[in-house]
Amino acid sequence: MSKIVLLFLIFLKIGAFSFGGGYAMLPFIQQEFINKYHFITNQEFLDLLAISQSTPGPIAINSATFVGFKTAGFWGSLAASIGVVIFSLVGLTIISHLLDKFMNNKRVENLLLVLRPITLGFILAAAVSSGKELHWGLYEIIAFLVALYLLKTEKIGSIAIVFVFGAIGVFMTFI
16 A cells, blocks of 8 residues: 555544544654654654644644654645545534534433543653653753743733744753
């Protein structure tokens, strides 16, 4: 099977089964592309997170585009991007028509209550495994704690944090 078809099928599966958005799919990306197929390294995964977070657009599309391009160039990025969104487009079109009918259904409400902590678990699993791969020097620890504080207190947006700490990091490389 060609890498392009494989990328499409893997991201179709990831898009179909990662409830909770882009962050919830990160453990699936780690499992498939680092552990199973070895298309990217742990360091490239961390780069993927940094790039996906600091560029406009959903993390799912950015991640698919990055992994697809790294693995099979332009056509790989196109196949991966289409794969990750196609299930959502079809599924959400159908669900949006049914949502009004089932919105007050107790079973649907219970399903959503169960999915929320599972989604948080996916996000935390990706954060913990990614945190193990980082170089934790003094600057990195300070940047992490300050960014966490600023985001939690909503004193500054995530884009501003990326620019400020990115500029400091670039400046530090010249010192």
